[in-house]
Amino acid sequence: MNPKLSIGSWAFAFGPFAASPWSFERILAYAAEAGYDGVEINGFSPHPTPDSYPSRESRVALLEEIRSHGLGISGYAPDFTAAPPDRCEPERYLALFRRYLAFAADLGIGTLRVDTVSPPAELPEAEYEANFARLAGTWRASAELAAAMGIRIAWEFEPGFWLNKPSEVRRLVDAVGHPAFGVLFDTSHAYMCGVVGARQTGEPETLAGGIVAFAKLLEGRIVHFHLIDSDGSLHDEETSTHAAFGAGKIDFAAFLRAVKPNLTVLPWWCVDFCFNAEAEAWGREAIPFIREAIKEAE
Structure with a gap:
């Protein structure tokens, strides 16, 4: 395993950084100096958007x-909050998707991240199935558009969004059923969804084998990969706490060893320090930690 490593620019825009977000130019300089191969673009202002x-x-x-800093782009995570794909008219979502797709294509970005937008909710069966079908259909149509431009869609499941049980994740990606659509596997979210069962409605669903x-x-x-540790807690009772590598409950060397065939095909791995006040310092420590974990996993 010899992936290129990127860092998500959202780490310097959300949470503790929201009042004074880093400029994208500052993040580029930081990523290059810290030894990253690239950045993953947060699609929320003040970072790059189709409007800016x-x-x-x-x-x-x-x-x-970006290239002048010796960096590439591992992916793009645009803002879909205005169009929850499980609840809005498909064309409303697709109109927004087309704008983001064109932006990604112009930048040569191969992976576009999406989520369900809606928070977890206990729904009557008929409403659940209707929303599920609408979501799958909308993302299948999105995948058709993406495939035509050589771009793949990576759905990031997490405890703070609808469909956060392991079986739901598997069912949804299979229901979309398109080669240009797959899962963004985030180790912290996987721990909180698959081990803790955080924010799941109804009967909790966890896996005895953990994130492996x-x-x-x-x-x-799995078409994209985010690495971050988990201490088993939620940030602001909403989504996964993004802990420092080695400070949480994930044995990265063991995980990488166990799922190596799934990850070696992915050219980029992205470090995700979202909502973490120590992103600057811990982001520097992440690269040697990950490289050492890879060596132990070989």
């Missing part, structure tokens, strides 16, 4: 700036 880079020429200039069992449940369906 409205023309192809402006996007080419942005790409040149979760990854194997999704074998052949």
Whole structure:
């Protein structure tokens, strides 16, 4: 395993950084100095969006700036909060998706991250199935658009969003049933969803084999990978706490060893320090930690 490592720019825009987010230019300089191979772009202002880079020429200039730091782009995580795909009209979501897809294509980005937007909710069976079918259909249509441009969609499940049980994750990606659509496997979210059962409605669903069992449940369906530790808690009772590597409950060397075939095909692994006040310092420590875990896993 010799993946390129990136860092998500959202770590320097949300949570403790929200009042004074880092500029994207500052993040590029930091990522290069810390030894990362690239960045994963947070699609929320003040980081790059189709509005802040409205023309192809402006996007080419942005790409040149990123490359001037010796960096690539591992993925793009745009803002879909205005169009929950399980509840809004498909065309409303797809109109937004097309804008983001064009932005990603102009920057040569191969992976576009999505989520269900809606929070976990206990729904009557008929409403649950209707929303599920709408979501699967909307994402299948999105995948058709993405495939035509050589881009893949990576769905990031997490405890703070609807469909956070292991069986639901597997069922949804299979229901979409398109080669351009798959799962973004985040180790912290996988721990909170598959081991803790955080924010699940109804009967909790966990896996005796932990995140290794979760990854194997999704074998052949993982198209992108986020690494971060988990201490088993939620941030603000909403989503997974993103802990420092080595300070949580995940044995990364053992995990990487167990699911190696699923991960070796992924060119990029992204470090995710979302909502973490220590992102700057811990982001520097992440690279040697991950490289050492890879060595132990070989």
